Amino acid sequence: MSLIGKDEKEKIIEKFARHVSSGKVEFFKNASTEFVVGKREGAYLFDIDGTKLIDCHSNGGVFNLGHRNKEVIEAVKEAMVELDIGNQHPISEHRALAAEKLAEISPGSINRVVFGVSGGEAIDTAIKIARAHTKRAGIISAEGGYHGHTGFALPAGDPKYSEPFKPLAPGYSKVPFGDTEALAKAVDENTAAVLFETIPATLGIVIPPDDYFKEVRRITTERGALMIIDEVQTGLGRCGDYWGINTYNVVPDIIVSGKGLSGGIYPITAVLYKDELNEFLHQNPFIHISTFGGAEIGCYAAIKVVEILRREGFLEHIREIASIFKNGFKELSSAHKDVVVEVRQVGMMMGIKMINEMCAPLISFFGFKHGIFTVFANNDTSVSQILPPLIINSNEASLILEALDGCLLDLEKALA
Numbered sequence: 001m002s003l004i005g006k007d008e009k010e011k012i013i014e015k016f017a018r019h020v021s022s023g024k025v026e027f028f029k030n031a032s033t034e035f036v037v038g039k040r041e042g043a044y045l046f047d048i049d050g051t052k053l054i055d056c057h058s059n060g061g062v063f064n065l066g067h068r069n070k071e072v073i074e075a076v077k078e079a080m081v082e083l084d085i086g087n088q089h090p091i092s093e094h095r096a097l098a099a100e101k102l103a104e105i106s107p108g109s110i111n112r113v114v115f116g117v118s119g120g121e122a123i124d125t126a127i128k129i130a131r132a133h134t135k136r137a138g139i140i141s142a143e144g145g146y147h148g149h150t151g152f153a154l155p156a157g158d159p160k161y162s163e164p165f166k167p168l169a170p171g172y173s174k175v176p177f178g179d180t181e182a183l184a185k186a187v188d189e190n191t192a193a194v195l196f197e198t199i200p201a202t203l204g205i206v207i208p209p210d211d212y213f214k215e216v217r218r219i220t221t222e223r224g225a226l227m228i229i230d231e232v233q234t235g236l237g238r239c240g241d242y243w244g245i246n247t248y249n250v251v252p253d254i255i256v257s258g259k260g261l262s263g264g265i266y267p268i269t270a271v272l273y274k275d276e277l278n279e280f281l282h283q284n285p286f287i288h289i290s291t292f293g294g295a296e297i298g299c300y301a302a303i304k305v306v307e308i309l310r311r312e313g314f315l316e317h318i319r320e321i322a323s324i325f326k327n328g329f330k331e332l333s334s335a336h337k338d339v340v341v342e343v344r345q346v347g348m349m350m351g352i353k354m355i356n357e358m359c360a361p362l363i364s365f366f367g368f369k370h371g372i373f374t375v376f377a378n379n380d381t382s383v384s385q386i387l388p389p390l391i392i393n394s395n396e397a398s399l400i401l402e403a404l405d406g407c408l409l410d411l412e413k414a415l416a
């Protein structure tokens with residue numbers, strides 16, 4: 001029995017509008033893109049009507065290993081034979097195993113893990129750890145960054161997502177991303193932590209100056225603040241290394257992981273923190289609770305994800321595909337120099353910056369015609385995010401580049 005396509009597309013849309021989100025349906029109708037995800041496999045998504053698209057969004061990295069990765073499915077199936085969600089009060093063999101694997105791929109003394117269900121929850125937890133450890137309140141983040149929509153994560157992001165929900169948790173301030181001087185002015189004796197994505201995705205895949213994170217490390221260490229790095233999108237291979245921050249040779253105090261840790265199959269997120277920060281949670285082991293966080297079945301998805309990430313040739317594959325894109329982007333930039341401002345890329349964390357804020361939504365629209373699913377950066381809609389699954393082959397990379405060429409041609413015509 002198939003679960004996909006029991007209803008006709010129109011009926012699904014109607015039902016979704018009635019019971020889930022009338023606003024989304026109105027938005028997509030206005031944009032003439034009523035995409036209903038049907039079958040999904042590897043790098044591909046199919047509309048319920050059968051239209052085949054290469055997924056160039058990967059849900060921000062959830063599908064780093066492709067859709068319905070067979071190995072992750074097998075791991076979760078096996079876990080389901082003996083395990084369930086578990087209970088997060090007692091000692092758990094399976095959470096211990098998953099945490100050990102994550103510690104093995106983490107830099108410096110980052111050795112300890114608090115599991116969660118969502119990325120926002122994990123950011124909340126990282127901020128709790130920072131505030132409790134430093135006994136300070138201040139959280140400094142990037143203007144236009146994004147860390148999730150939960151309580152402590154929300155004020156660290158763009159105000160357009162938080163204004164209607166005031167009053168927000170106090171103690172937050174923002175600096176322009178990549179600006180060392182502004183950061184040096186902002187961090188003081190009240191700063192608990194500086195919180196940045198390695199490459200802010202929602203801000204438009206912004207690549208910081210080469211020495212930026214070294215300076216962030218220096219300033220935070222000097223002033224007794226912690227450095228929290230949000231690797232929800234940039235982690236687990238996306239940038240060509242285990243963590244995006246590794247590519248800058250800097251060890252933060254806390255790394256937050258999400259999305260891809262699920263293998264696209266079972267939600268699980270993790271806050272990874274240094275041994276030196278353990279005192280508070282050691283003294284207060286029951287102060288932070290997440291019923292489903294680190295569900296034991298999910299631990300097996302995470303263990304499999306880490307195993308695949310460490311497999312010989314996996315990171316090399318990402319770097320090879322990244323270099324195909326690098327060359328292709330050069331050609332696209334010169335062929336479409338009237339609309340492309342720059343290409344931003346670290347590994348397979350990629351974005352195309354164009355001349356105005358209509359461009360990336362139009363690229364998403366044209367993508368349906370050219371066979372790719374792309375999403376624009378919400379806090380800078382002149383940037384198309386290009387985040388295909390890490391497991392695509394060279395042929396699929398070429399197909400994406402061809403499709404982008406077609407989209408950019410259409411964009412030029414539309415703007416003419």
Ligand SMILES: Cc1ncc(COP(=O)(O)O)c(C=O)c1O
Nearest residue numbers: 060118119120146147148232233
């Ligand atoms: C960089 C970053 N941090 C945190 C989050 C929040 O994750 P979640 O939606 O799982 O709460 C996201 C989600 O898109 C993200 O992109």
